[in-house]
Amino acid sequence: MHLRYYGWVHHLARFFTVLLAPLVLSTTLAQGVLSAPRSAKREGFTRVVLDLPPNTPYLLTYLPDGIQIRLTGMQAAPLSGTLNAADVQSWSYAADADGVTVRFKTPFPVNDQRGLKFLPLPPSEDSTQLRLVLDFSPGMLRIDPFQPQPLPVFPLNTQIVLDPGHGGSDPGAVGGVVEKEVTLQVAQMVRDHLTQAGAQVTLTRNADVDLSPIKDRDLRARAAMGKPPQQYFVSIHVNSDTAGNGAGIETWYYTPQSKTFADALQRRMIEMTAHTSRGVKRAPFVVIKEPYIPAALVEVGFASHPLDSENLRNPIHLQRIAYGIAQAIRDQYPTLPSLAPVTPPEPSIPLPTTPLETPDPSVPLDPDFEHGQM
Incomplete structure (x- = not known):
């Protein structure tokens, strides 16, 4: 009896081993x-x-x-x-x-x-x-269409200088794009946003030209435009590196009074593009060292990077950069109160029939009122 029982158990164990083997194998594969x-x-x-x-x-x-x-x-x-x-x-x-x-x-x-x-x-x-x-x-970027909203109106006599880097005989960085072409495109887009909001905008160049055939004189001529009554100066450039790995946006400043402005430019451009931020840095570049007003230099991408230069060929991406720059400039000014139309209440008594008194022209207006600073 004991031997028969052992043999039966042995055969039963072999049966279940064969039956379960495919299940164990399928679990391992799964x-x-x-x-x-x-x-x-x-x-x-x-x-x-x-x-x-x-x-x-x-x-x-x-x-x-x-x-x-x-x-x-x-x-x-x-x-x-x-x-x-x-x-x-x-x-x-x-x-x-x-x-x-x-x-x-x-x-x-x-x-x-x-x-x-x-x-x-x-x-x-x-x-x-x-x-x-x-x-x-770092140059991989999803670029979604967007509809820019009009900027809030600038205070009276707002004056801005935009400097499209390079131009004429100086192409700037050359790779997947030519720097002087991109910088002029972006500067003109920024100008349009600013002028529509009432600012007066000066471009250091509005065509493919040199300000001087001598590079040092060209830079100093641009920087010389950054003085009162102008209020802010932005120099627009495209970056490059020899390895071809760099991508993203960075902003440069030199004087302490320009740091807040540079921070705003970098923040707004990154918000608008979602691109890689390379930060805000300090350097004594001529175009941001010599102006007498807050000045910053923005590097909006890399001509040397295959994907980032492709971004710079996308007009939607350029429009996003330009709108970010325009927003940062507008951030430097107070928001003016909006004058919403007011519906007069229904009169409870008859209105007077005599004409209103004409203001005496010899009495000067309050200067704050005259300049919209209420």
Whole structure:
């Protein structure tokens, strides 16, 4: 009896082992083991690919220093590494019982508007896997159409100088765009916003010309326009670097009284474009050192970066930059009270029939009233 019982149990165990083996195997396949990310450097961006089993649940989250992707049901060793690219500093895997968290650290901010293009590719004839394609770049930017609202009206006698950098025989930075062309476009857009709100605007150049064939004289001639009765001076430029990795917007100032103005310009341009902010910096550039009024120099992008120069060829992006500059200039002035129409109340007594008294022209108006400073 004991031997027969043992034999029956042994055969039953073998039966269940064969029956359950496919279930164990299918569970292992469903979870999958995550391999190291594939990567390649492309013109202007770094492409990273994660290869996953079909229908793997994933969740992308933006972090202050990059992104993380949660992969439910996956397994992975605690791997980490670096990529031979300036756009991604490092990657790492952290696994737990429910799945794997993948992190990519970037040297620039990433969100749903800049820094990353995320493209999930479902299984196809080319691949049976789900592929998560991630393109990282500081020049990657989502540019949405917008309708600029009119600026609040400026106080009387507001006078602004706009300086489109370079021009004529001096092209400035040359890459995906030519600097002197972009700066004039942006300056003219800013001028239109300002003049529609009542400001008087002077452009240091309004065509493709030099102010002087000698560079130093050209710069000093521009800076010389920044003096009273002018009130603010903005020099508009396009950046460049030899490596071709730089992208984004930065603002420069020199004198202490120009710092607040430079901060406003940088903040407004970043708000309008959602581009990478390279910050506000100080340097003794001639065009911002020599004016006698608050002055700042804005670098609105990089001609040397393939994607950022593509942004600078987009008229919507240029309009957003220009509107941000115009907003920052308007921020320097008080908001005038709006004069809404007033409906007079119904008279409870008969109105007088005698004409109103004519003001005596020999009595001077209050100067504050005359200049709209109420």
